[in-house]
Amino acid sequence: MFKLWSTVIKDIRILWRDKVGISLMFIMPIILVVVITSIQNSTFQLVNKNKLPLLICNKDTGKISSELIKDIGKIGMFKVSLVSGVKDEKSMSEAMHTKDAMLGVIIPSNFSSKVAAKSKNIAGKAMSSFGLQGDTVKHAGDVDPLTIYYNPVLQESLKLSVAGGIRSALQLVESGETLKSLYFSINEKQLPESLENEMLNNKTAINEIPVSKDGTRTTPNATQHNVPAWTIFAMFFVIMSLGGSVVREKVSGSFIRLKTLPTNYAVGILSKQITYMGVTMIQAAVIFSMGIWLFPHMGLSALNLPSDWLALFIVTLVCGWCAVSYAICVGVFADTQEQANGFGAVSIVILASVGGLMVPSFAMMGFFKSAASLSPMHWCLQAYYILFLEGGKLKDVINNIVPLFIITIVLQLIIFLGLKRKNLI
Amino acid sequence: MALNNPLAIDIENLGFRYPGNSDLSFSKLNLKIAKGERFGLFGPNGAGKTTLISLMTGLLSVDEGHIKLLGKEVGKKNNQVNKLFGFIPQDFSFYQELSTVENLEFFGAWYGLNRQTIRKRTDDLLHILGLEEVKDKQVQKFSGGMKRRVNLAIGVIHNPKILFLDEPTVGVDVQTRYAIINYLLELNKNGTTLVYTSHQLSEAEGLCEQVALIDDGKIIAHDDLDKLLKDYRQDSLEHLFLNLTGKDFRNDV
The missing domain is CATH 3.40.1710 (abc type-2 transporter like fold)
Known part of the structure; x- marks a missing residue:
């Protein structure tokens, strides 16, 4: 346990000193959330107000x-x-x-x-x-x-x-x-x-009522749609720091020494998962806080958190774990930092597109509709939408958490096989 | 060559080839290093020094024969064996973003030491290697010589019984070299077996008692340094080296 604790502390220290990595994981997604929500808000208003x-x-x-x-x-x-x-x-x-x-x-x-x-x-x-x-x-x-x-x-x-x-x-x-x-x-x-x-x-009136699981009738807005969606993207954005960190460690001199020490490198990988899962939770907390307290000052609607906090915590945790697993997986197989960053950035944009972050999955055609279920972001997004837009509870998102969990386990298995194949554990 | 002490390292009929390479790097190689020895392994570039050290430290896996450290077989990631030795690679093997103390804390934990032992050993090593004043500064800001001292400190934090040193003083000033060599002699006095490899042959003469010359994957000479110099009628290790390995360039591809 002391080994794991020391490794987590080491990873936190390295991460804390990596200002570029922190900017990529926090500032960039925050800018993205603000910009996209503002733009989407204008589109909402184009129909409703403008x-x-x-x-x-x-x-x-x-x-x-x-x-x-x-x-x-x-x-x-x-x-x-x-x-x-x-x-x-x-x-x-x-x-x-x-x-x-x-x-x-x-x-x-x-x-x-x-x-x-x-x-x-x-x-x-x-x-x-x-x-x-x-x-x-x-x-x-x-x-x-x-x-x-x-x-x-x-x-x-x-x-x-x-x-x-x-x-x-x-x-x-x-x-x-x-x-x-x-x-x-x-x-x-x-x-x-x-x-x-x-x-x-004298026409018959048409009532428009948003359907929700908890019976509330809050009209969805750009904030409620975009904040959860782009929080998921931010979590997967950890690949820009974590994928590179795994590669950097692998190609650096320190790794040669690590391989000769009486500790399995699996401890190192576990530590990175714990550290970066913490990062994804902080990212979600920061972005949600912004949605609640900062957005109203920017002329945007405030974010309403779901009533089931436990469900929100579990979905965010599993989503963060999946994002971290994906980043480590890319880091294990990439030979250079450039490979990890390039592939990482492009692949998460693809996963986001296929997963319905950019175009709703229900509007997709044929193949892409089926492919959406392969993107972990799709399951995260569906779970978040049930919680944020439909007022769902934990039982309502189980069907989304299970596939997400399975994808994460598959990624963990790939990481294990990759480390074995490369003789790293 | 008779060995009076028990063996620290016992290599028997070692065979190894790099994956995808049909030629054996080593074939039926035998080498015995006694406990408490100051052993030097020398050879031209591509002779097999680093490969042999990688096999002894478990970084590479043996294809044939066996290697034992203090009677324990070196295998793939054998924690019992890995506790016995320290390794000072030629490259800086630590986290440049961390301070000396932070590096020692982390690597100490991975060597299986507890918090108190790490603290005590850290204080001792910082003092011995003259790093006390800069102990909390990030290592990436250090000079090459200071980084060499940090590299050494990490490799010996757990008081290893065997210490593998791959070019431990390359690129350092005279003061740092003097401090490192003196510390290695001190460690040896306390019972640590040193396995040293370097191209700095004059430095090796002052450190090593036993030497082995390796070329093309074969040990071409192995004995007490003074005896070898006498047998081959050479006045220095450098001349002995050139005499046995020739003066042709070696292209290590």
Whole structure:
């Protein structure tokens, strides 16, 4: 025990004096968490609070196009600006660039008359089907399409929301016009505004409730999503210090002496695991603390810790152990520090991508969806999401802890075989 | 050569080849070193000195024959054998980020010493090797000579019965060499068997009583130094060395 204790103290001393290593393990992930959460927060707000800048060039002079513009504004997603003089795609592109707009819509010149004619026609057809006489418009024709221009940086999902929003505004205008025509055909008078509002705007409400295991209804935010995810990444980032440390020890003169001492090098490996598991726990504590106390001062939502602290501790511990095992595994097989650092850095980015830290696993296709289960980060992330977003308890994350534990044991086995093969234990 | 004392090191019919190399580095090599001897192993580059020391310290595994240290067979990571000896490699074998005291604490623990013994031995060694003033400074800031002293202190913290020294004074000033050699003589007086290898033959003459010359994996001479000089009619170890191993360059690839 004294040997292990002395080795842990030695490892802590070396680590404490490795300022670059400490920066890589603490400062870099902290910056990453803050930056990613802030950026993601902006995206959340883009949908919820901020509005997408939308340019509308209305070539039509009628009333219906003005109503359409009013309805688009009511969607709440857009900050509408009107422009004139846009003739084609090129001039719209220039206008969007000048006004820093993500979207542009051109309403064609005969929009109101064509919508009115179409509505009258539909109302006439409806009257005929009721066995009544109604007005129809000969050669009503189709309404010219609205053209939506969008900045290519706009994500596909956002683009679909935009198209859906505008389509719904358009439908509202068209339905309103049809209703007015129908009413006029029946009653020979204008549809009262109050009735029009009641008929068109009295929609069934949609409630949005986040589903949680503990019954709480806290709406998830960028902090709640990103802090746990990037804490996992930070834990795996120990590879930048630990992988190199294993290689450094292996290639340094000290290792020759270690091999001649009456102590198994397994003690050295165990000590590194204990030391760096401590580091991963401190990393998690620091990042969570930042989320709780610092983020609100930065205009971000505060992190809400799960109610089951034991589950949080166990998940973090197993995740840290897995990260440390992976780093040691890379260190055992790498011949140089450059190999360990290069492979380590690239591989954790790949594991993070496959594991769903960058793109949610549920959105992945075929092979990558299956591959996600091979990434330890996937299981850590799922466990954290159950705790942080769904209010889960220890029993809810067991199914995630077990695969994570199995991956860790496999890594330990690989470490053992690697050390044996290299005659190091 | 008759050995009156019991054996510290007994090598019998040693055979060894490096993995992937068809040629044997050693074939049926025999060597006996008595307890309390100051033994010097010399030879040109690539002769097999470091390989032989690596085999004696268990860093490499024997293919044929056996090596015994104080009657115990050297095997793969044999803790009972590893307690018996100290090893001072040519490279600095310690943690440069740690201080002398921290290195001694760690290596002392790995030698199986308890806290009190480590503390006492650390104080003694710091005093003997003149490292008291810098005991808490990181070793990486030390001069080459100071690092050599730290290297030595770590290898002897557990009072080994056999001490293997691979070029223990390379690159040091006269004062440090004098201090190291004097300390090694002191250790030997207290019963430690010294197995020394170096290219500093004049230094070896002052330290070693018994010498063996090795070339191409074979021991070409082994006896009392004075007797060898007399038998070969040479006035120094350097001349004896050149006489037996020739003056051609050795390319150790």
